Amino acid sequence: MKEWKCPKCKKIVTCFPGTSRRDNKSKICSECCTDEAIFDFQVALAKQKKKIFPQNFIDLEREWLIEVDTNG
Numbered sequence: 001m002k003e004w005k006c007p008k009c010k011k012i013v014t015c016f017p018g019t020s021r022r023d024n025k026s027k028i029c030s031e032c033c034t035d036e037a038i039f040d041f042q043v044a045l046a047k048q049k050k051k052i053f054p055q056n057f058i059d060l061e062r063e064w065l066i067e068v069d070t071n072g
Contacts (some may be wrong), residue, residue: 001015001016002014002063003012003013004017006028006029006031006032007027007028007067007071008020008026008028008029008032008067009028009029009031009032011029011031013029013031015029017029017034017035018033020032020033020036020060020068021033021036021037021040022036022064022065022068023065023068023069026068027055032039039061042057045071060067
């Protein structure tokens, strides 16, 4: 597989891309796919336990979505 740059982490990778859970269209590396899945699990767990999820993590996800939306 040839090298490509993951739009989320900006790393040069050779893995097969996965689809981001955030916009269901961006192709991201497997490490970022795993990170998104773990993030979603942590949010669900926090909601279930009625705890507040750290805002800084939510802000990082929003920033990336804005960047992806802006860059097309």
